[in-house]
Amino acid sequence: MAGIVVVFDFDETIIECDSDDLVVQELGDTQLFNELLPTLPFHILMDRMMGEIHSQGKTIKDIAECLKRAPLHPRIIAAIKSAHALGCDLRIISDANTFFIETVLKHYGLMDYFSEINTNPCLIDEEGKLRILPYHDSTSTPHGCSLCPSNMCKGLVIERIQASASVEGKKRIIYLGDGRGDFCPSLKLWEGDYMMPRKNFPVWELICGNPMLMKAEVHEWSDGEELERVLLHLINMISIEENSNSNYTQLVSLDCKFETIPTSTHENSVLRPPQLLTVGKELNALAK
Numbered sequence: 001m002a003g004i005v006v007v008f009d010f011d012e013t014i015i016e017c018d019s020d021d022l023v024v025q026e027l028g029d030t031q032l033f034n035e036l037l038p039t040l041p042f043h044i045l046m047d048r049m050m051g052e053i054h055s056q057g058k059t060i061k062d063i064a065e066c067l068k069r070a071p072l073h074p075r076i077i078a079a080i081k082s083a084h085a086l087g088c089d090l091r092i093i094s095d096a097n098t099f100f101i102e103t104v105l106k107h108y109g110l111m112d113y114f115s116e117i118n119t120n121p122c123l124i125d126e127e128g129k130l131r132i133l134p135y136h137d138s139t140s141t142p143h144g145c146s147l148c149p150s151n152m153c154k155g156l157v158i159e160r161i162q163a164s165a166s167v168e169g170k171k172r173i174i175y176l177g178d179g180r181g182d183f184c185p186s187l188k189l190w191e192g193d194y195m196m197p198r199k200n201f202p203v204w205e206l207i208c209g210n211p212m213l214m215k216a217e218v219h220e221w222s223d224g225e226e227l228e229r230v231l232l233h234l235i236n237m238i239s240i241e242e243n244s245n246s247n248y249t250q251l252v253s254l255d256c257k258f259e260t261i262p263t264s265t266h267e268n269s270v271l272r273p274p275q276l277l278t279v280g281k282e283l284n285a286l287a288k
């Protein structure tokens with residue numbers, strides 16, 4: 001069973017907080033952050049805050065130690081491991097950054113469960129300062145989506161995942177998220193996909209206010225326990241559907257083999273289960 005891609009947002013979905021806020025509150029200058037917030041795009045503000053943290057003598061290691069304190073619900077860890085064990089392809093789309101996400105996932109031993117992390121890239125410069133770069137270069141190639149911040153349109157990322165997944169024969173997407181940035185990708189999901197918005201969070205409010213825009217089926221969740229229960233239920237349902245579809249395929253191919261036997265009733269037997277085909281064959285033999 002490998003027909004399902006599960007796409008997770010990171011902040012307030014995998015972890016139970018906002019990693020940007022965690023680092024700024026523990027290590028940064030919250031007053032400066034609040035002053036600059038209305039004046040700068042968020043990813044530029046975060047890059048600037050990393051510069052401030054560095055100038056106060058705090059190191060990359062201090063940032064990593066802070067991130068290791070990000071809370072992750074034990075049932076979400078279990079849900080990630082179960083979904084992976086059931087053959088799902090797990091991916092992340094996040095407006096945080098590679099350093100924050102990888103530090104948390106490595107700390108919890110979860111890195112190897114994800115095939116792809118789509119987020120703002122990072123580098124450590126020659127002074128040992130963490131730099132955060134935009135996922136999309138909005139100056140040379142603006143993404144043009146009015147719903148999303150200039151540095152990242154999660155809808156474009158989901159479209160790329162849809163294209164590559166369908167080439168690999170993966171047919172269904174389950175998307176889990178909480179924030180405003182998760183609304184655009186939820187609109188791109190197809191019928192047969194599932195959207196799991198976190199109840200009472202911005203993406204849930206947006207979906208509740210625009211239910212007609214959604215093609216995917218919506219299943220809300222509130223906490224780690226509910227996330228695990230709903231996610232595993234959906235995976236189970238899709239698996240049952242996929243199995244019954246593959247039985248159908250088996251039937252059709254059985255029927256193709258049966259085509260060598262000339263019969264006037266053959267046209268009607270396409271959807272008959274194998275035992276009926278056998279009976280039909282015997283009846284044909286009798287009729288000869």
Ligand SMILES: Cc1ncc(C[n+]2csc(CCOP(=O)(O)O)c2C)c(N)n1
Pocket residue numbers: 009010011012018020021037042093094095096179181
């Ligand atoms: C005061 C304040 N205003 C705006 C923001 C912007 N913002 C909200 S959640 C988030 C990360 C999304 O990561 P993910 O996509 O993994 O949920 C970002 C960039 C903030 N953190 N704090």
Ligand SMILES: [Mg+2]
Pocket residue numbers: 009010011012013177178179
């Ligand atoms: Mg989020």
